[in-house]
């Protein structure tokens with residue numbers, strides 16, 4: 001209670017600090033060091049023209065774990081991974097992380113305090129809030145958001161959209177959501193979309209069984225388990241979202257700068273981008289060596305034994321290894337036009353995971 005009161009007192013000054021144009025420039029300058037492979041043009045932190053690397057290109061090389069593939073091939077192979085793991089995903093998360101993913105997710109959501117957010121809503125901190133949970137999968141973050149907003153902060157005017165490229169994962173999430181209180185179910189919606197282009201989305205079209213690789217539509221045509229832009233019917237409007245969250249999803253994207261720019265587009269000025277992702281624990285060499293040993297030896301084996309799918313879990317481990325360091329990812333967030341406070345991220349469990357946050361400037 002005392003912490004919340006202190007925070008409430010401090011927030012106006014924090015808000016004015018990050019919304020004052022000169023301060024924003026200083027925030028941006030002090031953290032925007034160039035990532036060599038993504039060398040931004042001088043205008044890359046402006047929101048007007050997307051630098052070339054932030055425009056999805058199906059034929060551009062990227063990586064899928066340790067392999068080099070094209071952006072479109074990565075998208076299809078990542079879709080294959082998550083279609084394959086959808087039904088075992090929640091159980092496997094507990095086994096692979098000894099339940100730590102729950103602690104990280106609880107902390108992530110508590111740090112954003114949905115439903116009471118002077119930084120993301122209007123004059124009334126308990127006003128309406130639209131949260132977009134990207135790569136929301138089976139709903140872990142969205143459900144926690146609704147619980148905190150509706151139950152702990154007594155704010156029923158918070159609604160959450162769960163968006164994911166993979167219909168099989170969303171279908172499991174939709175099924176799980178039937179256990180939520182009716183008021184929370186009413187505040188939840190599911191959309192299929194590629195995070196790199198949120199102007200093409202469609203409401204969830206339930207997928208019969210995530211374990212089936214394909215299904216058929218009402219005309220008997222074969223359907224893919226993942227989002228097909230040709231069937232998109234809607235766009236997430238620019239400046240419509242108060243809080244954008246992405247947990248353990250962004251390292252799977254084919255073009256991360258494109259997704260960051262989309263996050264920037266859909267957020268309202270003053271809105272917050274928040275990402276929970278695996279990161280680097282290399283500040284603690286002994287711990288890091290043990291962690292790597294566990295990741296590379298045990299996780300694919302558990303995947304094989306529990307989910308009969310070694311390859312998908314091998315990919316998940318390699319994708320963690322390939323993801324940029326905390327500082328490099330923070331710089332990508334700044335290059336997409338966000339301002340960050342302090343060092344821009346918080347390490348969890350020695351850096352095994354990290355939370356990055358950025359704010360879309362108000363002007």
Ligand SMILES: C[S@@+](CC[C@H](N)C(=O)[O-])C[C@H]1O[C@@H](n2cnc3c(N)ncnc32)[C@H](O)[C@@H]1O
Pocket residue numbers: 078079082134135136137138139140141163164165166169193194195196246247248249250252253254
């Ligand atoms: C490891 S799961 C994380 C799910 C959930 N956020 C959680 O924390 O439990 C990663 C999710 O990212 C989704 N994903 C991968 N690439 C995507 C993309 N380009 N756009 C949207 N979602 C994507 C996958 O379909 C999968 O559901």
